[in-house]
Amino acid sequence: MNGEKTATTSLHYLYEVENEDLPKIGELSIITDFDGNAKCIIKTEF
Template sequence: MENREALKPCLLAFPGPLRDQLVAAVLDGRKVSTSGLLLEYETENEELPPVGERSALIDSDGRETAVLEVTEVRVLRLADVDLQHALDEGEGYASVAEWRAGHERFWHSDEMREALGDPEFTVDDETMIVAERFRVVERLGL
């Protein structure tokens, strides 16, 4: 795409194997949703993405790999995440319990706790989650 305006970056996880796995899942169509902590948005003083917003999906090497468009944003309690959202994350989860266990590992990681500025951070049923759906508008540099 030539002469396009700069897009906000879409950063899934932290650079490394997990980000690479997630970017690959987006590019091959398995991943059409993602989850974040509402607290992350608050900590970074960032607005929730509006439906229709476009962003550039960034790989671990900092390259733009695709243009994504937000199609839905829901804020809900961790306890209210549904099976369809878990399946649409494209990470192979067969149940909400599997999805939650995987995400708790990530959210309780040293990297995430450092990013949040809370070395003791933990989630529970009442933790607010941002469940975002998106579609690939264009693949870049492939």
């Protein structure tokens, strides 16, 4: 990974279908590749 990504989006509908909570401010998420290897961490800021 090079550089800094400034935005990530997901459809609100998909959270409802999967019965998952929406991200909360300050929450960290680990992004993985198709093999489950961690590639980066993102922080929800607003």
